[in-house]
Amino acid sequence: MIKIRRSADRGLADLDWLHSQHSFSFADYHDPKQMGFGPLRVINEDQIKPDTGFGTHGHQDMEILSYILKGELEHKDDMGNGSIIRPGEIQRMSAGKGVRHSESNPSLTKANHFFQIWIEPDQFRIQPSYEQNKIPVGSREGKLCLVGSPEGRGHSVTIHQDVELYCSILSSGDTVAHQIAKGRCVWVQLASGTIEINKVPLANGDGAAVIEEPFIEINAIVESEFLLFDLVQ
Numbered sequence: 059m060i061k062i063r064r065s066a067d068r069g070l071a072d073l074d075w076l077h078s079q080h081s082f083s084f085a086d087y088h089d090p091k092q093m094g095f096g097p098l099r100v101i102n103e104d105q106i107k108p109d110t111g112f113g114t115h116g117h118q119d120m121e122i123l124s125y126i127l128k129g130e131l132e133h134k135d136d137m138g139n140g141s142i143i144r145p146g147e148i149q150r151m152s153a154g155k156g157v158r159h160s161e162s163n164p165s166l167t168k169a170n171h172f173f174q175i176w177i178e179p180d181q182f183r184i185q186p187s188y189e190q191n192k193i194p195v196g197s198r199e200g201k202l203c204l205v206g207s208p209e210g211r212g213h214s215v216t217i218h219q220d221v222e223l224y225c226s227i228l229s230s231g232d233t234v235a236h237q238i239a240k241g242r243c244v245w246v247q248l249a250s251g252t253i254e255i256n257k258v259p260l261a262n263g264d265g266a267a268v269i270e271e272p273f274i275e276i277n278a279i280v281e282s283e284f285l286l287f288d289l290v291q
Contacts, residue, residue, distance in 0.1 A: 111162025251282025
């Protein structure tokens with residue numbers, strides 16, 4: 059079964075400094091039918107205007123990831139980390155027993171564009187930690203590239219949950235396939251372009267829950283970028 063979450067049906071926060079579309083319930087947007095997908099709790103597609111951002115605030119017991127589409131995201135936290143995240147990089151912060159951080163757009167002229175992702179961990183009250191990895195050049199073009207996993211395999215960041223996160227950039231006509239083990243499911247989030255999942259079409263910004271399917275085949279109709287989450291049901 060493939061259930062589509064259309065982009066236009068997402069929650070929306072349109073502020074003077076932030077444009078954010080919520081796949082699942084978040085902040086002032088609440089839909090009891092859209093509370094997450096397995097341990098995947100938040101997928102926000104955010105665009106922060108220049109020289110603004112999320113001020114310092116706190117979190118506990120959540121895996122928070124950022125995947126940059128355009129521009130830059132500046133991170134600071136009370137663990138002493140300070141960095142700029144750019145396209146081609148993946149960031150992971152484990153809030154654990156408590157962390158305070160800020161995320162902002164350091165550019166004075168251009169908005170940024172990124173996915174903010176929250177995953178419920180399988181361990182609570184752990185020591186907070188931070189990780190930022192480069193995605194190897196060419197590793198996501200025409201294929202699925204692992205960028206998050208429980209063991210931090212390869213160049214992936216370590217997620218404290220039984221979740222594998224892949225990214226991909228496909229040219230028109232490219233196809234990738236992904237096997238789904240028994241007892242697992244998949245969420246696909248399309249960042250740009252148009253794709254088909256087992257011949258079911260998705261347009262820019264759409265998401266798809268894939269349940270009780272042994273595999274999926276993703277075909278790009280035009281150049282497309284997407285994330286794929288392989289999760290426990």
